[in-house]
Amino acid sequence: MNRRTFATGGTGLLLAAGALAAGATSPGAFAQVTAPTTPGAAGPRWATSWAASVQGPYPTGNPSAQPDQRFAFPDPAEGARDQTLRLVLRPTVWGPQARLRFSNAFGTRPLVLDGVHAGLQLGGATLVPGSNRPVRFGGQDSVTIPPGGQVWSDPVELPFAADPAAALLAGRKLAVSFHVAGGSGPMTWHAKALQTSYATPPGAGAHGAEEGEQSFAFSTASWFFLDAVDMMAPSGTPVIVGFGDSITDGTASTMNGDDRWPDVLWRRLVASAGRPVAVVNAGIGGNQVAGPASYGPTAPFAGGPSALARLERDVLSLSGVTTVIWLEGINDFSKNGNATLEAVRDGMQQGVKRLREGIPGVRVIGATVTTALGSSSAAHGHAEQDEKRKALNAFIRDSGTFDGVADFDAAVLDPASGGLRAEMVPESTTGGPGDKLHPNRAGYLAMANSIDLRMLLGR
Template identity: 35%
Template sequence: MSADNFTTAWTAAPQAPSEGFTPNWSREGFWRRSVRQTVRLTAGGGRVRIRLSNAYGTSPLRLAGASVARTASGAAVEPGSLRRLTFAGAHEVAIPARGQILSDPAELAVAAGESMAVTLYFDAATGPATFHAQAFTRSHRGPGDLLADVTGAGFDAVTESWYVLSAVEVDAGRADGVALFGDSLTDGFGSTPGADRRWSDALARRTGRPVLNAGIGGNLLLNDSAWYGEKGVNRLARDVLDHPGVDTLVVLIGVNDIGFSETDEQPTYHPAPLVEPAELVDGHRELIRQARERGLRVIGATLPPFGGSDHWGEHAAKVSHELNEWIRGAGEYDAVVDFQRLLADPADPDRLHPAYDFGDHLHPNDTGFEVMAEAVADVLSQGVAPALGQGVAPALGQDMAPALGQGLAPALR
């Protein structure tokens, strides 16, 4: 918890500018344009501040101004709620190359579950801009200084990415935040765009706790990617551990490390690295080590079934099974949520249940994400030693194993 009592209420993990598979404005950047971005807060308070990232900028990024407001609809904001932001007392600021800045707090009452608009105005050419590729909600762009535009009429273009903005913090005075760390399964691919149906959203609704979504679509645990962000073992500190108010980390990552070697459709890797179970285990152990050094409780999640997807094949099957067995049975996580068994098709446990399948046999749909959130909420409600329940397993030591049950970890062999 930070000394000034602020809690992170929303995050987006920064990525290097790229076109990838999501059309966006990151490579062209901004010049004499405003960008209005909508975020859904998972904690409330009377003051807000924003964190801006130039993590992948090679020169200082000039920001001519910024404002926040409660959203109305589309690019419009609630009249009377608009607040101009300052940075160390000034309206203008330069974000250092490879750096980030935090705004001064602004007086604005916001509630958990409420949407807030953040508007940034760039009067000088930014060059390629640090961004987050897949927002699954609309951001708006328009010419000139639109910081005070209440109606949203000045914005004439939309995208589904976030730019420069990496966090919103509120003076909630809370230290019970939950950070979800992973790839597209966490980022929200498969959820209904604009509806806030990611499993991070569902978890915030179920628990009432601040929830940070630190997922990046396509992200890998062990390898960097021009499209899909820095490898997980390197970005955890920036994207989770350095945010105030977090006490629990949930790890769900590895499916792309395993699956990219099975597909020819991802031009980021030709050929993809062939990853073995022991390498992934070492990566998970590194995440656990980093989080525990900061005093966080760490929950491990097994990889959901992905048989029949473009990530599946003989090697992927072997590695995913062995990794999931380690997550379930090694006793190295404080608790385990068994998504593999919880989301499986009873007729074929290597495949997602049809009721939970977005359609690509890899990503859950809105219903599947709700099931995932419910399982994690059950673990969180139990504290450090969760009681056994459907789809939930505690971290197992060598001298204990639960009785077999639906969705539970099997006894150690």
């Protein structure tokens, strides 16, 4: 086995092991990742096609419809142990080459991955025969990622995507498999995938090259370690990032249904744009604009690091970003956040400034915050929260801070009650009455359909 450890970089790979590896917990303490090298502007370029903002360590977070994980990961401190994960995800743009970004942002020991493969999902944990391709790092079949680090793979050829414009590829899912050699320790993850992925039992060894599902006994509704996939796409391919909390992450949407509002928006764009468009989801359930004040492996928070703390990693370091739609604030105003209107407003202004400085020409769209009035959640639904929400929405609509406004509040509000429209409340994933905080499929559909596509594509 060829194994290689990267501390600062290598061929086809960029990695940063930053302050978190040393135990720092300030909001800006994330390892900085230099944007990967891209081909010339006139030719194809890397475009981020899928992303999942990481948090951790497991099990800190807010998963939805999670199977019992005790058999796959019996000891959270040990994490994954000599086992293979097969993560299923939906690229929004396909290309003849892909590259993968893995994160050990919230790990406390080096993460050793080998046997990494990428193939086209057939169904469950089974792959389309002949589609599975090995993934390498600086030409090697193994990589060691230090605590706090991230790593990009080498480009991997995807023969089944040689014609990325093929209509039948749209909506198909990629399966990324990798073996965790030894014990990972605390696992960096994205809790709320709302997508079923798979794992072998601990101690089962490397099975990523297999195309069948026999080795993958366990399922999970979360993604681990993998946090971005780039595809080689035509120059000028728009990349739109939905940045936010659980209402972007998709709580109460349909498990495996791909009907979060960014998913619905992507399908609208596919139908109307006449060219490839990527829409990636950078939501974390429970996320806040301004809080928590610190975050790290030893001081986690269920809602992940603050929006400002993760802006570099989850937006600025992605490839080809052209538009950001920012929907946040409701958690800041909850009884868990207790933030002032001024703190959230100032945080948004700071974030927009950083986005424009980091991505010249980016469009930043402010999304109005949807109502939680009357929520059954103990932390939400009170009158003070709603008054702050309305004041923040007035700022988003009228301050001129943003390049445009996605008026999600208007799309889901019942003017008579001040809460969500009744048909948008029942939970679409696990059933039940809903919490009057998270819109269901009907609500997300209305939100995505309310967006003026010309605002996103500049025409």
